[in-house]
Amino acid sequence: MFVDGVKIYVKGGDGGDGMVAFRREKFVANGGPAGGDGGKGGSVVFEVEEGLRTLVDFRYKRHFKGNPGENGMSKGMHGHGAPDYVVPVPPGTIVKDADTGELLADLITHGQRAVVAKGGRAGRGNRRFATPANPAPEISENGEPGQERNLELELKVLADVGLVGFPSVGKSTLLSVVTAARPKIADYHFTTLTPNLGMVDTPDHRSFAMADLPGLIEGASLGVGLGHQFLKHIERTRVIVHVIDMAGTEGRDPYDDFLKINEELSQYNYRLLERPQIVVANKMDMPGAEENLVTFKEQIEDKYPVFAVSALTKTGLSNMLLEIANKLETTEYFPLNEEPTEDQIVMYKHEAEKPEFEISRGSDAVWVLSGSEIERLFAMTNFDREVSVTRFTRQLRSLGVDQALRDRGAKDGDTVRIIEFEFEFMD
Ligand SMILES: Nc1nc2c(ncn2[C@@H]2O[C@H](COP(=O)(O)OP(=O)(O)OP(=O)(O)O)[C@@H](O)[C@H]2O)c(=O)[nH]1
Ligand SMILES: [Mg+2]
Numbered sequence: 001m002f003v004d005g006v007k008i009y010v011k012g013g014d015g016g017d018g019m020v021a022f023r024r025e026k027f028v029a030n031g032g033p034a035g036g037d038g039g040k041g042g043s044v045v046f047e048v049e050e051g052l053r054t055l056v057d058f059r060y061k062r063h064f065k066g067n068p069g070e071n072g073m074s075k076g077m078h079g080h081g082a083p084d085y086v087v088p089v090p091p092g093t094i095v096k097d098a099d100t101g102e103l104l105a106d107l108i109t110h111g112q113r114a115v116v117a118k119g120g121r122a123g124r125g126n127r128r129f130a131t132p133a134n135p136a137p138e139i140s141e142n143g144e145p146g147q148e149r150n151l152e153l154e155l156k157v158l159a160d161v162g163l164v165g166f167p168s169v170g171k172s173t174l175l176s177v178v179t180a181a182r183p184k185i186a187d188y189h190f191t192t193l194t195p196n197l198g199m200v201d202t203p204d205h206r207s208f209a210m211a212d213l214p215g216l217i218e219g220a221s222l223g224v225g226l227g228h229q230f231l232k233h234i235e236r237t238r239v240i241v242h243v244i245d246m247a248g249t250e251g252r253d254p255y256d257d258f259l260k261i262n263e264e265l266s267q268y269n270y271r272l273l274e275r276p277q278i279v280v281a282n283k284m285d286m287p288g289a290e291e292n293l294v295t296f297k298e299q300i301e302d303k304y305p306v307f308a309v310s311a312l313t314k315t316g317l318s319n320m321l322l323e324i325a326n327k328l329e330t331t332e333y334f335p336l337n338e339e340p341t342e343d344q345i346v347m348y349k350h351e352a353e354k355p356e357f358e359i360s361r362g363s364d365a366v367w368v369l370s371g372s373e374i375e376r377l378f379a380m381t382n383f384d385r386e387v388s389v390t391r392f393t394r395q396l397r398s399l400g401v402d403q404a405l406r407d408r409g410a411k412d413g414d415t416v417r418i419i420e421f422e423f424e425f426m427d
Helices: 171-178 228-235 254-268 270-274 289-300 317-329 372-379 386-399 401-408
Strands: 003-011 044-048 063-065 085-089 093-097 103-107 113-117 148-156 161-164 196-201 207-212 239-245 277-282 306-308 358-361 367-370 415-418 421-424
Touching (some): 003 113, 044 093, 044 103, 103 113, 161 228, 171 207, 228 254, 239 317, 254 289, 277 289, 306 317, 372 415
Parallel strands (some): 003 063, 161 207, 367 415
Antiparallel strands (some): 044 113, 093 103, 093 148, 196 207, 358 367
16 A cells, blocks of 8 residues: 655654732732733644655655744733644544554544644742742743644555456556556466555546555455455555456356445454445456346346456446446445444553653762653742742642652762752751
């Protein structure tokens, strides 16, 4: 299958800082706290845009950063939150964390969204820290930094149409005459081992993606032949084109073929039969095909549209393509297994639990604290104000940092470092 891949960097916008401010009123010596909260940072969000077909845009732009939230202001005014940064992606985009390889999202239908880098929370202003015991706090929080990560995007183009049928009925030949794809064609079974994809341009200039699929045989749904692994590709198509060797070149009965393939499709997932199916009677240039077609049409009884073609001599193809294009226009993709989610937001990963902090020893024998939670608290602390620093050390204690340092052998007066901030350990 046509796969395109890129690596990019995304970062959510930082939350805006909260502010420390006090009301100034005539004749009032010290008004109450009036520092507003910051605004939240904008997230980076992917959204499926039906019209897109490639990831080529990502080759030119590889960094996507959400805007920061505005800082809080005096007079209790909050900073504005930044809107999300919405990046359009083509249907079939698979998003992975480039560093861990974890699958984050598999974006398929138009409008589907995934938040790939969360914007930071807003920092709170001093108004929010007022308590009866401390009605005029000089404390505020900085905004939370936005989430950042490296992503790997992969495009598995979803074919609009999948060609199914027994081996050697001419699926690849058909693909090769209606698209620019050049799949391998041969008169032995299972010539096609992985799906090939091509773009069709109809005579009236509509276009869609078509894939030939490896041949199916009886028992495919149970893993016979190339089996199961290829039936999954059919899952992702909207319209099924069922190719039949109407000349019965290998001695099988065309209608029997038709029933057997449909049986395999329904065994794999009965909902596959809900997909529109167009029957293509191929090899009409061969002796016996005309007679077989007459019988076949009686047996199938108008249940499916049947198009008589010859991929070899390229006859009957235009009408077939027009009908496929018509069907596509009236058919939405629906996933077979799960109902589409209401809000259409996909996100597979629930952040792996990371330890809140880690302790190591720097080369200068200083105790070094690191870890996402501790670094987040650090970033949200305004170190210009003594009260904020005190609050930060209290937060460390409640995370269990003091105890952990003691357990590791830290002594009174040892130096402890978090990013560039150093303080003295006091037991
Ligand atoms: N006479 C005739 N032969 C055809 C026609 N279409 C395909 N063939 C021949 O049938 C044989 C099989 O064709 P493929 O296109 O490889 O068949 P396939 O369905 O892709 O087969 P697998 O990939 O093995 O499943 C080749 O020798 C083709 O030349 C046709 O319309 N008429
Ligand atoms: Mg083939």
